Amino acid sequence: MSTTRPTTSGAGRPQADLPGELLASVVRRNSAAPLLTAYDDATGDRVELSAATLANWVAKTANLFQAEFDIAPGSTVAVALPVHWQTAAVLLAAWSCGAAVLDTAAEDDDRLAGSDLVLADRDRLPALEDALAQGAGGELLGLSLHPLGLGMTDYVGPARDFALEVRAQGDFFAPWQPPDPAAPGLVTGGLTLDLGGLVPAAGELATRLGIRPDDRVLVDADTAAEAGPVAWLLAPLVAGASTVLVRNPAPEGLPHRAETERVTATLGVRIDGIRMLGAPG
Template sequence: MLPAGPAALLANVRDRDPARPLLTHYDDATGERVELSATTLDNWVAKTANLLQDEFDVGPGSTVAVALPVHWQTAAVLLGVWSCGAAVLDTAAEDEDRLVGVDVVLAAQDRLPALEESAGDAELLGLSLHPLGAGMTGYAGPARDFALEVRTAGDRFVPYALPDPAAPGLLAGGLELGLGGLVEAAAELAGRLGLGPDDRVLVDERTATEAGPVAWLLAPLAVGASLVLCRNVDVERLPGRAATERVTATLGVRVDGVRELGRTGGEE
């Protein structure tokens, strides 16, 4: 069964160039650097989708709240939800009061205490966001540990029901996009930004959070570009990082000698 919606974007990149670095994640507060090829990210996505489908009955018609920062594991979670044909409720803006009708919540460990009060009957999964994918420590609440649960999930995902491109895919503020609409929006944005398959785009956490996953994740995937995600950015490190990672464009940060997306010829 062929992937539909945003999952198809990753499948296209994986089939075209499975071993090339696709997503590199830095955290300047911890010194973390994690690099994933298209094959490795696809494996994480498949495991996440299998966990959600088999353990939590996530599928078309389900809504999954994602309360996670911009992170490589967040990319896997988002694409895993969309692989199931479900809608993502983006709660990156710290809005815990919008969880009515949510089936599952995936949240960073530090956000779990607040979410335990507002999640209602939704299942809770907590993520430590450990660079090596380790589980949570020092947590004794009701949330299940994503890292422990996902390890035993299958490496190949086949949805029980084929995702409907017209079904809801992203709910963020007043915005609602269908699964097919996410793909269209990603391709349109990639075209406006002038992204191509040879681009390697450096994105900072602040910009990515404000712009949303269509900008920081799906637009690059739509054209096969690769990503360098940076959390807790130390701007003094960016020139060296851009050179080391062979960055060709930036989104939300300025590095001398590297084109800044959305700034050429005026506002985006």
């Protein structure tokens, strides 16, 4: 069992060995400040989560995974979801259980073999239902990705509805088995990262990109999907930054968005007068 405790290193930069510990350290640092603000310019939706709110979603989701699907160290959770605030909760919940995340956001359904649980947005459910019926993976949870976390209206397929299932879960999570840092934590493309390697990898990436403590980082969802969850989710958390996540961005509105959200840096989009992460100079 790991006996390490999260600490803070540098000016407000939380440090922890595992992703679940990382979020807990962020909550202790400032639970009420905005941590993840999500926009979808195609629908006009805006959702803002504080560290405490995101942690509550993570706890409920982890309890759902553990109690209803027996997700624990050694399990594999396939995440067939776009970059979204609910995806952040799903990823952190799986890691809190000690499970490996199989990132299938690139719509490669053939990679589901051996997974214990598959989470997918409603648009992908028909193809996944067929794949799972042929024994390609475990149980299926569907997400509506509704901005208020509502369920999948009028859905009649075999997938269980994440929004309905998660509501009844407890607000505090304690794993039945302690996560194993040496176990797989993320499988994406041809890369596998150990659970205990995720936070260090995110810290190295945050340093390389130049994310600063208390940065407010505007992230383009397409760039985030290509870069993966270590970049769009964990690196800002490690750095002590907050994120403004924009799906389907309307370029003409981004300067005003950046001003109103007090954005200090961007990832995947260039806005005049604002530092672009990873850019030369």
